[in-house]
Amino acid sequence: MSDVSEEYIEQFETFFKEFRDDAGLFKLRDRIERMPLEEIRSLIIDFNDVRVFDPSLAELVEDNPEQFINAASTAVKNVMKVVDPDYYKKVDRFHARFRNPPEKLALRKIRSVHIGKFVQVEGILTRASEVKPLLIKAMFLCTKCGYLYEIPQDKGYTEPNICENQSCRKKGPFKLLMEESTFTDWQKIRIQEMPEELPPGQLPRNLDVIIRDDLVDIARPGDRVGIIGVLRSVPDFTKGRLKTPTFSVYLASNNIDVFEKGLGKIEISPEEEQEIFNLATDVWIHQKLIRSIAPSIYGYENIKEAIALLLFGGTSKVLPDGMKIRGESNILLVGDPGTAKSQMLQYVARIAPRALYTSGKGSTAAGLTAAVMRDSDTGEMTLEAGALVLSDMGVACIDEFDKMRAEDRVAIHEAMEQHTVSIAKAGIVATLNARTSILAAANPHLGRYNIHKTPAENIRLPVTILSRFDLLFAITDKPDAEHDREIAEHILKLHKKRDDVIEAPINPVLLRKYIAFAKSKIYPKLTSEAGEQLQEFYLRMRKAGEAANAPVPITARQLEALVRISEARAKMALRDEVSIEDAEAAIRLMKYTLQQFGVDENGRYDIDSIMLGQTKSMRDKIGELLDLIKSLEQEMGGAVPISKLITRAEEAGFEPPFVKRAIDNLQQSGEIYEPKSGFIKRISEA
Numbered sequence: 001m002s003d004v005s006e007e008y009i010e011q012f013e014t015f016f017k018e019f020r021d022d023a024g025l026f027k028l029r030d031r032i033e034r035m036p037l038e039e040i041r042s043l044i045i046d047f048n049d050v051r052v053f054d055p056s057l058a059e060l061v062e063d064n065p066e067q068f069i070n071a072a073s074t075a076v077k078n079v080m081k082v083v084d085p086d087y088y089k090k091v092d093r094f095h096a097r098f099r100n101p102p103e104k105l106a107l108r109k110i111r112s113v114h115i116g117k118f119v120q121v122e123g124i125l126t127r128a129s130e131v132k133p134l135l136i137k138a139m140f141l142c143t144k145c146g147y148l149y150e151i152p153q154d155k156g157y158t159e160p161n162i163c164e165n166q167s168c169r170k171k172g173p174f175k176l177l178m179e180e181s182t183f184t185d186w187q188k189i190r191i192q193e194m195p196e197e198l199p200p201g202q203l204p205r206n207l208d209v210i211i212r213d214d215l216v217d218i219a220r221p222g223d224r225v226g227i228i229g230v231l232r233s234v235p236d237f238t239k240g241r242l243k244t245p246t247f248s249v250y251l252a253s254n255n256i257d258v259f260e261k262g263l264g265k266i267e268i269s270p271e272e273e274q275e276i277f278n279l280a281t282d283v284w285i286h287q288k289l290i291r292s293i294a295p296s297i298y299g300y301e302n303i304k305e306a307i308a309l310l311l312f313g314g315t316s317k318v319l320p321d322g323m324k325i326r327g328e329s330n331i332l333l334v335g336d337p338g339t340a341k342s343q344m345l346q347y348v349a350r351i352a353p354r355a356l357y358t359s360g361k362g363s364t365a366a367g368l369t370a371a372v373m374r375d376s377d378t379g380e381m382t383l384e385a386g387a388l389v390l391s392d393m394g395v396a397c398i399d400e401f402d403k404m405r406a407e408d409r410v411a412i413h414e415a416m417e418q419h420t421v422s423i424a425k426a427g428i429v430a431t432l433n434a435r436t437s438i439l440a441a442a443n444p445h446l447g448r449y450n451i452h453k454t455p456a457e458n459i460r461l462p463v464t465i466l467s468r469f470d471l472l473f474a475i476t477d478k479p480d481a482e483h484d485r486e487i488a489e490h491i492l493k494l495h496k497k498r499d500d501v502i503e504a505p506i507n508p509v510l511l512r513k514y515i516a517f518a519k520s521k522i523y524p525k526l527t528s529e530a531g532e533q534l535q536e537f538y539l540r541m542r543k544a545g546e547a548a549n550a551p552v553p554i555t556a557r558q559l560e561a562l563v564r565i566s567e568a569r570a571k572m573a574l575r576d577e578v579s580i581e582d583a584e585a586a587i588r589l590m591k592y593t594l595q596q597f598g599v600d601e602n603g604r605y606d607i608d609s610i611m612l613g614q615t616k617s618m619r620d621k622i623g624e625l626l627d628l629i630k631s632l633e634q635e636m637g638g639a640v641p642i643s644k645l646i647t648r649a650e651e652a653g654f655e656p657p658f659v660k661r662a663i664d665n666l667q668q669s670g671e672i673y674e675p676k677s678g679f680i681k682r683i684s685e686a
Contacts, residue, residue, distance in 0.1 A: 005067060005070070005071055008057065008060060008067065008068070008071035009071045009074050009075050009078065010075075011054060011057050011071075012057070012071055012072045012074075012075030012076075012096075013075045013078055013079055015028070015050065015053050015054060015057065015075075016028045016029060016032060016043075016075060016076070016079050017029055017079065018053075019049060019053050021049075027049070028043065028045065028049075029079075031043055031044070032076065032079055032080060032083055033083055033084075035080070035084075035087070036080075036083075036084045036086075036087035040214070041091055041093065041094050041095060041213070041214055042094070042095040042096075042097045042214055042255075043076045043094070043095070043096050043097065044097050044098075044099060044255070045072065045096055045097065045098050045099070046098075046099050046100055047061070047098050047099065047100045047101050047102065048100050050098075051102075058102075061101070061102060061118045062102070062117075062118075065116070065117065065118035065230045066230060068118070069096060069098075069118075069230075069254055072096030072098075073093075073094055073095050073096045075096070076094040076095070076096050077093075077094040080094060092182070093184070093213065095213065095214070097228075097254055097255035098118075098228055098254055098255055099228065099255060099257065100120075101118050101119060101120050101228050102118065103117060103118070103119045103120070104119065104120045104121075104122075105119045105120070105121050106121075106122075106193075106197065107121055107123055107191070107192075107193050107205040107206070107207055108193065108199075108202075108205045110205075110207070110231070110249060114231050114249075115231050115232065115233050115249060116230065116231065116232070117230070117231055118228070118229070118230055118254075119228070119229070119230075119231055119251075120226055120227065120228045121191065121207060121226070121227055121251065122191075122194065122224070122225065122226045122227075123191035123192050123193055123194060123207070123224070123225065124191060124192050124193075124194060124195075124222070124223070124224055124225075124385075124390050125189055125190070125191055125219050125220065125221055125222065125223045125224075125225050125385070126190050126191065126192045126206070126221060126384050126385050126390070127189060127190040127221065127373065127382050127383065127384040127385070128187065128188075128189045128190075128217075128219075128220065128221055128382065128383065129187055129188040129189070129382050130187070130382075131185050131186070131187045131216045131217060132185075132186045132187070133183040133184070133185065133186065134183060134184050134185070134186035134212065135153045135157065135181060135182075135183055136152070136153055136154070136182050136183065136184050137150060137151070137152055137153065137181060137182035138150070138151050138152075138153050138157075138158070138159075138176055138181045139176070139177040139180040139181045140159065140160055140174040140175065140176055140177070141174065141175045141177055142160075142163045142165065142168060142170065142172065142174055143172070143173050143174065143175055144163065144168055144170045144172075145163060145165050145167065145168035145170070147163055147164065147165040147168060148177075149164070149174070159172075159174055159176075160172070160174055184212055184213045185212060185213055185214075185216045186210070186211075186212055186216070187210075187211050187212075187215075187216040187217065188208060188209070188210055188211075189208070189209050189211060189219070190206050190207070190208050190209070190384075191206065191207055191209060191225060191227065192204045192205070192206050193205050193206075194224065195349075195355075195356050195357075195390075207249070207250070207251060208248075208250040208251070209227055209229070209250065209251045209253050210250060210251070210252050210253065211253045211256065212253075215253060215255070215256050218256060218258065219256055219258050220432070220433075221370070221383060221384070221385035221389055221390075221432060222385045222389040222390050222391075222392040222432065222433065222434075223258050223259070223392075224258075224259040224354070225256055225257065225258055225259065226256070226257040226259065227251060227253050227255070227256050227257075228253065228254050228255040228256075228257075229251045229252050229253040229254045229255070230251070230252045230254070231249055231250075231251055231252075232249065232250055232251070232252050233247040233248065233249050233250075234247060234248055234249075234250065235247050235248075236248055268513050268516070268517055272510070272513055273517065275510065276510075276513065276514050276517050276574075277574070279506065279510075279514065280573055280574035285572065285573050286305075286308075286569065286572055286573065286585075287505075288505035288506055289308050289505075289506065289511070289514075289572055290304050290305045290308050291304075291504065291505050292504040292505050292506040292508075292511050293307050293308050293311075293347070293351075294307075294340075294343065294344050294347040295503065295504040296343075296494060297340045297343055297344060297347075298486065298487050298490040298491075299483075299486075299487070300340075300344075300475070302473070302589065302592055303333065303344070303473050303475070304344075305585075305589065306329075306331055306471050306473065306589060307331065307344065307348060307439065308572065309329065309565050309568040309569060309572070309589075310328075310329045310330075310331050310348075310395065310437050310439060310568070311348065311351070311352055311395065311437075311515050312515060312518055312519065312568045312569075312571040312572050313327050313328045313329065313437060313519060313564070313567075313568055313571070314327035314328070314329065314524075314563065314564035314565070314566075314567035314568050314571075315327045315523045315524060315525075315567050315571075316328070316435070324418075324419070325560070326417070326418075326419050326435070326564075327564060327567065328419070328435060328436060328437040328564075329437055329470045329471070329561065329564050329565065329568065330416055330437060330438040330439075330440075330468060330469045330470055331437075331438075331439050331440070331469060331470065331471045331472075331473070332401070332440045332441075332442065332466070332469040332471075332472045332473070333439075333440070333441045333442070333473050333475060334441075334442050334443075334444060334449060334458060334459050334472065334473065334474050334475070335441070335443070335444075335449065335473075335474065335475025335476065335477075336443075336444065336447075336448050336449055336475060336476055336477040337443065337447070337448075337477075338477065339475040339476075339477055341399070341441035341475065342399050342441060344441075345357060345397040345398075345399050345439060345441055346397070348395055348397055348439055349395070349397045350508075351508055351511060351512055351515070352394055352395040352512075352515065353394065353512060353515055353516040353519065354391060354392075354393060354394025354395070355391060355394050355395040355396070355397060356387050356390055356391040356394070356395075356396055356397065357397045357399070358387050358396070358397070358398055358399070359398075359399045359400045359403075360398055360399065360400040360401045360402065360403045360404035360409075360440075361400050361403040361404070363387070363398070363404060363408065364405075364408050366386060366411075367386050367387060368386045368387050368388050368408070368411055368412055368415075369386045369388055369389065369411050369412070369415065369421040369423070369434070370383055370384065370385055370386050370389055370421050370423050370430075370432055371383075371384045371386065372384075372423065372425040372428055381425075381428055383423065383428055383430055383432075385432065386421070388412065388415045388421060388434040388436055388438075389421055389432045389433070389434050391434075391436045392433045392434055392435050392436055393435050393436070393519075394436055394437075395436060395437045395438075395439055396436045396437070396438050396439070397439045397440075398438060398439070398440045398441070399440075399441050400441070400442070400443070401440040401441060401442040401461070402442035402443055402445070402459050402460065402461060406462075409461075409462070409465060410462075412438070412465075413464060413465070413468070414434075415434040415436070415438075416438060416465075416468040416469075417468050419433065419434055419435040419436070420432065420433060420434055421433075421434045438469075440469075442459050442461065443459075444458045444459055445458055445459055445460045446458075448476075448477070449474050449475070449476050458474075467557065470561035470564060470565065471561070471565075471589060471590070471593045472593050472596070473593065473596065474596045517574075518571045518572065518574060519571070521574075522570075522571045522574050522575070522576065523576070524567045524570035524571055524575060524576055524577055524578050525576065525577055525578065526563060526566065526567070526577075526578045527577050527578055527579070529579075529580050530566060530577075530578040530579060530580055530582060530583040531583075533580050533583040533584065533587070534559065534562050534563065534566065534583050534586070534587070537562070537587050538558075538559045538562075558590060561590065562583070562586045562587065562590055563586075565585075565586035565589060565590070566578045566582040566583045566585075566586040567582075569581075569582040569585050569586065570582045621654070621658070621662075622662050622665070622666070624652075624654075625649060625654065625659065625662055626666070626671070626672075626682070628645070628648060628649060628652065629645060629672065629680065629682055630682060632644065632645060632648060633681065633682065638681070639675050639676070639679035639680065639681045640679060640680055640681065641678060641679055642663065642678055642679065642680060643678070645659065645663075645680070646659050646660070663680065667680075670683060671683055
């Protein structure tokens with residue numbers, strides 16, 4: 001090293017030994033002394049501390065960030081040699097890693113003037129390569145004379161040109177001695193702009209990052225990260241491998257900060273934390289939070305309450321046998337056109353601490369879960385995270401849920417219940433976290449919701465998907481003089497820019513921080529009193545299904561949903577325990593959902609309408625109709641005329657519209673077919 005470098009190394013050594021924080025403690029000296037105990041090789045340094053201690057030393061980062069980092073890392077090693085000689089001998093390399101560098105850049109603000117600068121960028125980690133060994137010091141052997149060379153590999157793979165041994169002076173061949181060379185870990189990742197920072201109509205920008213040594217594998221796809229390092233450039237190549245005048249930039253990382261899961265970049269000051277606690281003591285806190293959800297949208301109190309509960313979420317649990325129970329809820333809104341479903345989803349995407357909005361029409365299975373991509377530089381297969389992985393510990397808002405292709409929709413089954421995304425493609429077998437709540441919106445199959453049909457008939461979604469939603473809401477647009485007048489007044493006031501119309505009890509900025517604080521700090525437990533309340537409701541509902549030919553009114557899946565909803569309501573008030581009032585509120589919402597979707601034509605609760613797509617009474621009637629078709633086949637010796645079936649069914653007490661609808665359903669399910677126009681026949685007798 002040059003004399004200048006030695007000078008800076010000495011300045012850093014002095015900084016480490018003498019710097020005191022505001023409390024008068026030796027901040028960095030204490031950290032270095034703890035490094036052997038914690039078995040770490042990196043010293044985390046706040047750049048602002050360097051600036052306070054020695055402004056001239058901090059100025060070096062502007063002119064030569066590489067020298068700045070190398071001098072600091074060498075100084076860490078020199079101080080460690082004095083502090084703990086044994087640990088110094090044990091560890092090959094020590095690192096100085098910085099936080100709060102002088103320049104923080106948005107990904108789309110990176111320009112050519114920033115090349116060679118020490119900067120910090122933030123984004124979502126979308127792709128990570130496998131960890132590879134990187135050669136940093138190569139030991140070569142001249143096979144002619146046995147002369148040894150140590151060549152640094154900081155400028156790419158470099159071999160000796162000619163043997164320096166005066167008695168040899170041959171041009172090789174040279175052998176790389178792997179055992180005597182020095183390697184370090186290497187990984188390439190890609191980060192993408194945060195969704196909330198993306199300008200409307202713009203594609204998200206990406207940046208490749210090279211990480212080394214003890215930084216590898218500390219972040220996974222889906223994590224939100226802040227990366228500090230030096231921007232570098234590399235020439236682009238065309239398909240013919242010819243150099244072009246353009247260059248691509250990448251970041252040689254010095255440090256990585258993984259933001260706390262679920263909080264993203266949200267910072268809560270002590271004053272805001274006190275304001276949050278003050279809000280939580282308000283007896284009307286639940287009503288205030290509910291009225292703060294999409295205040296510009298009129299009505300929908302039950303739906304807004306459910307959305308508020310989804311934003312806070314329940315408590316995830318890991319049982320002693322390793323089984324995991326999800327704490328996040330899933331909600332489906334099914335409604336007529338023009339009922340503000342999309343606006344509610346977009347509001348949630350803006351207000352949730354970590355959320356993504358996507359439309360089902362433009363989403364694929366790979367885009368929602370994860371994709372296996374080929375790296376353009378190395379040609380290797382890498383894993384790229386999709387929307388559900390990127391919204392881990394947050395909310396995924398999926399609009400136009402019914403417009404998704406069936407093969408794409410199947411991909412989210414695992415994420416909805418198990419909260420993982422499993423990939424087994426191109427030799428990559430991996431399981432990624434997708435601990436996300438799903439808020440989906442769908443339109444009825446025939447344009448408007450028909451309350452006389454089952455959910456499966458209305459929205460044509462697989463019952464395997466429907467059963468994974470904790471709460472389902474049907475939004476119907478029915479003319480009502482008084483209600484229509486109130487909506488009209490509300491909409492017209494909005495267009496007049498009346499601020500008092502959309503004034504929320506809790507402003508959106510504080511609401512976002514309130515949700516983030518509750519999700520990260522509050523983990524309510526179910527009390528025995530609340531548990532008894534939920535158990536009593538569950539057993540009472542189940543008892544109604546014990547009678548002969550009675551439908552099954554509720555299952556254990558709904559009981560788990562009740563627990564999640566109760567915990568979320570306790571979390572809304574920052575309480576550590578679930579109260580009886582929380583359990584009663586959860587039961588009320590569950591009853592509201594069941595009355596909309598889980599009631600048969602006789603007014604009895606029947607969860608099969610959600611779980612199986614048909615109520616028990618409907619299945620029984622279809623079974624009777626199939627028996628009638630069978631008897632007619634035997635009577636007529638073959639296919640049955642549809643007109644004859646309708647006449648005979650009407651005599652047996654079946655209404656013609658039901659028979660026609662049942663024939664369509666049986667044909668779709670493959671139980672009957674039409675051998676010729678106007679005739680049907682059972683598959684089993686074909």
